[in-house]
Amino acid sequence: MKKALQWTVAALCALLAAALTVALLALPGAPVRLAAEVEAQLPASGVAHPVTAVLLNFRGYDTLLEVAVLLLALLGMLAAGAGPRALAVPPDPLLAVPPDPLLAGLARTLAPLMLLVAGYLLWAGAHRPGGAFQAGAVLAAAAVLLRLAGLLPAWARPGRRLRLAWAAGFALFLLAAAGGLAAGALLRYPPDWAGALILAIEAGLTFSLGLILAGLFLAGPEAPRGGGGA
Amino acid sequence: MSAGLFYALTGGLLFALGLAGLILRAHVLRKLLAFNILGSGAFLVLVGLGGRDGTPDPVTQAMVLTGIVVAVAATALGLALARRLLELTGDMALPGEAPHGDD
Numbered sequence: 001m002k003k004a005l006q007w008t009v010a011a012l013c014a015l016l017a018a019a020l021t022v023a024l025l026a027l028p029g030a031p032v033r034l035a036a037e038v039e040a041q042l043p044a045s046g047v048a049h050p051v052t053a054v055l056l057n058f059r060g061y062d063t064l065l066e067v068a069v070l071l072l073a074l075l076g077m078l079a080a081g082a083g084p085r086a087l088a089v090p091p092d093p094l095l096a097v098p099p100d101p102l103l104a105g106l107a108r109t110l111a112p113l114m115l116l117v118a119g120y121l122l123w124a125g126a127h128r129p130g131g132a133f134q135a136g137a138v139l140a141a142a143a144v145l146l147r148l149a150g151l152l153p154a155w156a157r158p159g160r161r162l163r164l165a166w167a168a169g170f171a172l173f174l175l176a177a178a179g180g181l182a183a184g185a186l187l188r189y190p191p192d193w194a195g196a197l198i199l200a201i202e203a204g205l206t207f208s209l210g211l212i213l214a215g216l217f218l219a220g221p222e223a224p225r226g227g228g229g230a
Numbered sequence: 231m232s233a234g235l236f237y238a239l240t241g242g243l244l245f246a247l248g249l250a251g252l253i254l255r256a257h258v259l260r261k262l263l264a265f266n267i268l269g270s271g272a273f274l275v276l277v278g279l280g281g282r283d284g285t286p287d288p289v290t291q292a293m294v295l296t297g298i299v300v301a302v303a304a305t306a307l308g309l310a311l312a313r314r315l316l317e318l319t320g321d322m323a324l325p326g327e328a329p330h331g332d333d
Contacts, residue, residue, distance in 0.1 A: 009253050017246035024238050034289040050288035059292060066296045073303035077310040133299055216306035
Protein backbone atom coordinates (compact mmCIF):
# COMPACT_ATOMS: atom_id res chain seq x y z
CA MET A 1 0.00 0.00 0.00
CA LYS A 2 2.76 2.41 1.05
CA LYS A 3 4.92 1.37 -1.89
CA ALA A 4 2.02 1.97 -4.28
CA LEU A 5 1.56 5.46 -2.87
CA GLN A 6 5.26 6.19 -3.33
CA TRP A 7 5.18 5.01 -6.94
CA THR A 8 2.13 7.18 -7.55
CA VAL A 9 3.95 10.25 -6.20
CA ALA A 10 7.03 9.44 -8.31
CA ALA A 11 4.87 9.00 -11.42
CA LEU A 12 3.05 12.29 -10.79
CA CYS A 13 6.37 14.11 -10.38
CA ALA A 14 7.66 12.57 -13.60
CA LEU A 15 4.48 13.77 -15.27
CA LEU A 16 5.10 17.25 -13.85
CA ALA A 17 8.66 17.17 -15.25
CA ALA A 18 7.31 16.24 -18.68
CA ALA A 19 4.65 18.98 -18.51
CA LEU A 20 7.26 21.56 -17.47
CA THR A 21 9.52 20.53 -20.36
CA VAL A 22 6.68 20.86 -22.86
CA ALA A 23 5.65 24.21 -21.39
CA LEU A 24 9.19 25.60 -21.46
CA LEU A 25 9.69 24.47 -25.05
CA ALA A 26 6.38 26.01 -26.13
CA LEU A 27 6.97 29.29 -24.31
CA PRO A 28 6.97 32.26 -26.70
CA GLY A 29 9.70 34.87 -26.48
CA ALA A 30 9.38 37.65 -23.94
CA PRO A 31 7.17 40.49 -25.21
CA VAL A 32 9.30 43.08 -23.37
CA ARG A 33 13.07 43.08 -23.58
CA LEU A 34 13.96 44.03 -20.01
CA ALA A 35 17.69 43.90 -20.73
CA ALA A 36 17.29 46.72 -23.28
CA GLU A 37 15.17 48.76 -20.83
CA VAL A 38 17.84 48.38 -18.14
CA GLU A 39 20.54 49.30 -20.64
CA ALA A 40 18.64 52.45 -21.62
CA GLN A 41 18.21 53.62 -18.00
CA LEU A 42 21.66 52.57 -16.80
CA PRO A 43 23.24 56.06 -16.96
CA ALA A 44 20.58 57.35 -14.54
CA SER A 45 21.13 54.57 -11.99
CA GLY A 46 24.43 55.76 -10.54
CA VAL A 47 26.28 52.51 -11.25
CA ALA A 48 27.67 50.97 -14.44
CA HIS A 49 26.79 47.29 -13.87
CA PRO A 50 23.23 46.31 -14.87
CA VAL A 51 22.70 43.67 -12.15
CA THR A 52 23.76 46.09 -9.41
CA ALA A 53 21.57 48.79 -10.97
CA VAL A 54 18.55 46.45 -10.85
CA LEU A 55 19.30 45.24 -7.32
CA LEU A 56 19.93 48.58 -5.65
CA ASN A 57 18.02 51.04 -7.81
CA PHE A 58 15.38 49.77 -10.26
CA ARG A 59 14.13 46.96 -8.01
CA GLY A 60 15.47 48.28 -4.73
CA TYR A 61 12.19 47.39 -3.03
CA ASP A 62 12.86 43.66 -3.49
CA THR A 63 16.34 43.98 -2.07
CA LEU A 64 15.13 46.01 0.91
CA LEU A 65 12.55 43.37 1.78
CA GLU A 66 15.06 40.61 1.17
CA VAL A 67 17.33 42.01 3.87
CA ALA A 68 14.29 42.18 6.16
CA VAL A 69 13.59 38.50 5.41
CA LEU A 70 17.19 37.63 6.28
CA LEU A 71 16.85 39.41 9.62
CA LEU A 72 13.55 37.60 10.27
CA ALA A 73 15.15 34.24 9.49
CA LEU A 74 17.94 34.97 11.93
CA LEU A 75 15.44 36.05 14.60
CA GLY A 76 13.42 32.90 13.98
CA MET A 77 16.53 30.80 14.30
CA LEU A 78 17.49 32.43 17.59
CA ALA A 79 13.93 32.02 18.88
CA ALA A 80 13.85 28.34 17.91
CA GLY A 81 16.97 27.77 19.98
CA ALA A 82 15.39 29.18 23.13
CA GLY A 83 13.04 27.39 25.45
CA PRO A 84 13.12 24.17 27.43
CA ARG A 85 14.42 20.96 25.90
CA ALA A 86 13.25 17.42 26.42
CA LEU A 87 16.47 16.01 25.03
CA ALA A 88 20.04 17.29 24.99
CA VAL A 89 21.39 17.17 21.47
CA PRO A 90 25.04 16.12 21.53
CA PRO A 91 27.37 18.86 20.27
CA ASP A 92 28.58 18.73 16.70
CA PRO A 93 31.44 16.18 16.59
CA LEU A 94 33.17 18.39 14.03
CA LEU A 95 33.40 21.13 16.65
CA ALA A 96 34.15 18.80 19.58
CA VAL A 97 37.57 17.62 18.36
CA PRO A 98 40.50 19.91 19.12
CA PRO A 99 41.16 22.21 16.16
CA ASP A 100 43.72 21.09 13.63
CA PRO A 101 46.82 23.35 13.91
CA LEU A 102 47.22 23.24 10.15
CA LEU A 103 43.61 24.42 9.65
CA ALA A 104 44.14 27.15 12.25
CA GLY A 105 47.28 28.35 10.47
CA LEU A 106 45.52 28.29 7.11
CA ALA A 107 42.55 30.19 8.55
CA ARG A 108 44.87 32.82 10.03
CA THR A 109 46.43 33.34 6.60
CA LEU A 110 43.19 33.23 4.64
CA ALA A 111 40.97 35.41 6.83
CA PRO A 112 42.73 38.75 6.06
CA LEU A 113 42.79 37.84 2.36
CA MET A 114 39.06 37.11 2.48
CA LEU A 115 38.48 40.52 4.08
CA LEU A 116 40.40 42.05 1.19
CA VAL A 117 38.40 40.05 -1.38
CA ALA A 118 35.15 41.15 0.27
CA GLY A 119 36.24 44.78 0.03
CA TYR A 120 37.16 44.33 -3.61
CA LEU A 121 33.86 42.61 -4.45
CA LEU A 122 31.96 45.45 -2.79
CA TRP A 123 33.84 48.05 -4.81
CA ALA A 124 33.70 46.04 -8.05
CA GLY A 125 29.90 45.76 -7.85
CA ALA A 126 29.53 49.24 -9.30
CA HIS A 127 30.94 48.30 -12.70
CA ARG A 128 31.34 44.50 -12.95
CA PRO A 129 29.97 41.32 -11.33
CA GLY A 130 30.18 41.71 -7.55
CA GLY A 131 28.34 43.66 -4.91
CA ALA A 132 27.09 43.53 -1.36
CA PHE A 133 25.71 39.98 -1.40
CA GLN A 134 28.84 38.38 -2.80
CA ALA A 135 31.04 40.41 -0.47
CA GLY A 136 28.83 39.53 2.52
CA ALA A 137 29.00 35.84 1.60
CA VAL A 138 32.81 35.99 1.57
CA LEU A 139 32.82 37.74 4.96
CA ALA A 140 30.50 35.08 6.38
CA ALA A 141 32.67 32.32 4.92
CA ALA A 142 35.69 33.85 6.67
CA ALA A 143 33.82 33.82 9.98
CA VAL A 144 32.73 30.20 9.48
CA LEU A 145 36.31 29.21 8.63
CA LEU A 146 37.62 30.92 11.76
CA ARG A 147 34.93 29.18 13.82
CA LEU A 148 35.81 25.74 12.40
CA ALA A 149 39.49 26.42 13.06
CA GLY A 150 38.68 27.17 16.69
CA LEU A 151 39.80 30.79 16.48
CA LEU A 152 36.36 32.31 16.94
CA PRO A 153 33.91 31.35 19.72
CA ALA A 154 30.28 30.59 18.92
CA TRP A 155 27.89 33.47 19.43
CA ALA A 156 25.89 31.67 22.08
CA ARG A 157 24.39 34.84 23.57
CA PRO A 158 24.39 37.68 21.03
CA GLY A 159 24.89 40.96 22.88
CA ARG A 160 23.51 44.39 22.12
CA ARG A 161 26.43 45.38 19.87
CA LEU A 162 26.06 42.31 17.66
CA ARG A 163 22.29 42.80 17.42
CA LEU A 164 22.78 46.42 16.39
CA ALA A 165 25.35 45.35 13.79
CA TRP A 166 22.92 42.74 12.42
CA ALA A 167 20.23 45.38 11.98
CA ALA A 168 22.50 48.25 10.87
CA GLY A 169 22.54 47.40 7.15
CA PHE A 170 18.76 47.16 6.97
CA ALA A 171 18.33 50.34 9.01
CA LEU A 172 20.70 52.25 6.72
CA PHE A 173 18.91 50.96 3.62
CA LEU A 174 15.53 51.86 5.11
CA LEU A 175 16.80 55.35 5.96
CA ALA A 176 18.06 55.90 2.41
CA ALA A 177 14.77 54.54 1.04
CA ALA A 178 12.72 56.83 3.27
CA GLY A 179 14.99 59.73 2.27
CA GLY A 180 13.62 59.24 -1.24
CA LEU A 181 10.20 60.22 0.08
CA ALA A 182 11.46 63.83 0.13
CA ALA A 183 12.20 63.46 -3.59
CA GLY A 184 8.68 62.20 -4.22
CA ALA A 185 8.73 58.43 -3.76
CA LEU A 186 10.14 55.64 -1.61
CA LEU A 187 13.55 54.49 -2.87
CA ARG A 188 13.84 57.25 -5.48
CA TYR A 189 17.43 58.44 -5.29
CA PRO A 190 18.39 61.83 -6.75
CA PRO A 191 20.44 60.93 -9.89
CA ASP A 192 23.44 63.03 -8.83
CA TRP A 193 23.65 61.23 -5.50
CA ALA A 194 22.63 57.76 -6.64
CA GLY A 195 26.16 56.41 -7.03
CA ALA A 196 27.33 57.56 -3.59
CA LEU A 197 24.08 56.44 -1.93
CA ILE A 198 24.27 52.99 -3.53
CA LEU A 199 27.88 52.59 -2.41
CA ALA A 200 26.97 53.58 1.16
CA ILE A 201 23.99 51.20 1.21
CA GLU A 202 26.10 48.40 -0.23
CA ALA A 203 28.84 48.95 2.33
CA GLY A 204 26.30 48.76 5.15
CA LEU A 205 24.67 45.70 3.59
CA THR A 206 28.03 43.93 3.18
CA PHE A 207 28.82 44.46 6.86
CA SER A 208 25.41 43.37 8.12
CA LEU A 209 24.86 40.55 5.61
CA GLY A 210 28.27 39.10 6.45
CA LEU A 211 27.37 39.11 10.15
CA ILE A 212 23.84 37.79 9.53
CA LEU A 213 25.00 34.93 7.29
CA ALA A 214 27.79 34.16 9.77
CA GLY A 215 25.23 34.36 12.58
CA LEU A 216 23.12 31.68 10.87
CA PHE A 217 26.08 29.37 11.47
CA LEU A 218 27.68 30.74 14.63
CA ALA A 219 24.73 31.89 16.70
CA GLY A 220 22.52 29.36 18.35
CA PRO A 221 21.95 27.21 21.37
CA GLU A 222 25.21 25.35 21.00
CA ALA A 223 27.66 25.55 23.89
CA PRO A 224 31.03 27.03 22.96
CA ARG A 225 33.87 24.63 22.27
CA GLY A 226 35.50 23.06 25.32
CA GLY A 227 32.70 24.33 27.57
CA GLY A 228 34.44 27.64 28.25
CA GLY A 229 34.66 29.75 25.13
CA ALA A 230 36.91 32.73 24.58
CA MET B 231 18.36 24.87 -28.68
CA SER B 232 20.12 27.76 -26.98
CA ALA B 233 22.16 27.31 -23.81
CA GLY B 234 19.60 29.34 -21.86
CA LEU B 235 16.74 27.03 -22.86
CA PHE B 236 18.86 24.01 -21.93
CA TYR B 237 19.41 25.50 -18.45
CA ALA B 238 15.69 26.18 -18.13
CA LEU B 239 14.80 22.59 -19.09
CA THR B 240 17.37 21.24 -16.60
CA GLY B 241 15.81 23.52 -14.00
CA GLY B 242 12.36 22.08 -14.74
CA LEU B 243 13.69 18.54 -14.18
CA LEU B 244 15.40 19.57 -10.92
CA PHE B 245 12.16 21.16 -9.74
CA ALA B 246 10.20 17.92 -10.26
CA LEU B 247 13.01 15.88 -8.69
CA GLY B 248 13.11 18.15 -5.64
CA LEU B 249 9.33 18.00 -5.28
CA ALA B 250 9.41 14.20 -5.36
CA GLY B 251 12.13 14.15 -2.69
CA LEU B 252 10.23 16.64 -0.55
CA ILE B 253 7.14 14.41 -0.54
CA LEU B 254 8.73 10.97 -0.45
CA ARG B 255 11.49 11.42 2.14
CA ALA B 256 10.54 11.36 5.80
CA HIS B 257 13.82 12.60 7.28
CA VAL B 258 13.67 16.38 7.78
CA LEU B 259 17.25 16.93 6.59
CA ARG B 260 16.47 15.13 3.35
CA LYS B 261 13.35 17.23 2.98
CA LEU B 262 15.43 20.39 3.39
CA LEU B 263 17.96 19.20 0.80
CA ALA B 264 15.13 18.30 -1.58
CA PHE B 265 13.61 21.73 -1.03
CA ASN B 266 16.93 23.33 -1.95
CA ILE B 267 17.11 21.25 -5.14
CA LEU B 268 13.56 22.36 -5.95
CA GLY B 269 14.52 25.99 -5.38
CA SER B 270 17.68 25.70 -7.45
CA GLY B 271 15.53 24.31 -10.25
CA ALA B 272 13.30 27.38 -10.09
CA PHE B 273 16.39 29.65 -10.16
CA LEU B 274 17.77 27.79 -13.19
CA VAL B 275 14.45 28.20 -15.01
CA LEU B 276 14.47 31.95 -14.29
CA VAL B 277 18.08 32.56 -15.31
CA GLY B 278 17.81 30.21 -18.29
CA LEU B 279 14.65 31.80 -19.66
CA GLY B 280 16.17 35.25 -19.13
CA GLY B 281 19.15 34.29 -21.27
CA ARG B 282 17.30 32.39 -24.00
CA ASP B 283 18.28 34.78 -26.79
CA GLY B 284 21.97 34.76 -25.90
CA THR B 285 22.18 37.96 -23.85
CA PRO B 286 21.77 37.57 -20.08
CA ASP B 287 18.86 39.46 -18.55
CA PRO B 288 20.04 41.53 -15.56
CA VAL B 289 16.54 41.66 -14.05
CA THR B 290 16.17 37.89 -13.71
CA GLN B 291 19.78 37.61 -12.52
CA ALA B 292 19.12 40.16 -9.77
CA MET B 293 15.89 38.36 -8.79
CA VAL B 294 17.71 35.02 -8.58
CA LEU B 295 20.55 36.57 -6.57
CA THR B 296 17.91 37.78 -4.12
CA GLY B 297 16.32 34.35 -4.12
CA ILE B 298 19.56 32.51 -3.44
CA VAL B 299 20.30 34.59 -0.35
CA VAL B 300 16.75 34.12 0.95
CA ALA B 301 17.03 30.37 0.28
CA VAL B 302 20.21 30.21 2.36
CA ALA B 303 18.51 32.01 5.24
CA ALA B 304 15.39 29.86 4.96
CA THR B 305 17.52 26.71 5.01
CA ALA B 306 19.25 27.89 8.18
CA LEU B 307 15.89 28.58 9.78
CA GLY B 308 14.73 25.13 8.67
CA LEU B 309 17.79 23.53 10.23
CA ALA B 310 17.17 25.37 13.50
CA LEU B 311 13.57 24.14 13.50
CA ALA B 312 14.73 20.60 12.70
CA ARG B 313 17.13 20.76 15.63
CA ARG B 314 14.28 21.94 17.84
CA LEU B 315 12.16 19.04 16.59
CA LEU B 316 14.96 16.65 17.54
CA GLU B 317 15.25 18.23 20.97
CA LEU B 318 11.52 17.99 21.62
CA THR B 319 10.68 14.60 20.09
CA GLY B 320 14.02 12.84 19.73
CA ASP B 321 13.16 12.20 16.11
CA MET B 322 14.04 13.82 12.79
CA ALA B 323 10.74 13.02 11.07
CA LEU B 324 7.58 15.09 11.09
CA PRO B 325 4.79 13.66 13.26
CA GLY B 326 2.69 11.18 11.31
CA GLU B 327 5.46 10.16 8.95
CA ALA B 328 7.47 6.97 9.19
CA PRO B 329 10.14 7.71 11.82
CA HIS B 330 12.99 5.55 10.55
CA GLY B 331 11.57 4.32 7.28
CA ASP B 332 13.95 6.29 5.09
CA ASP B 333 15.86 4.13 2.67
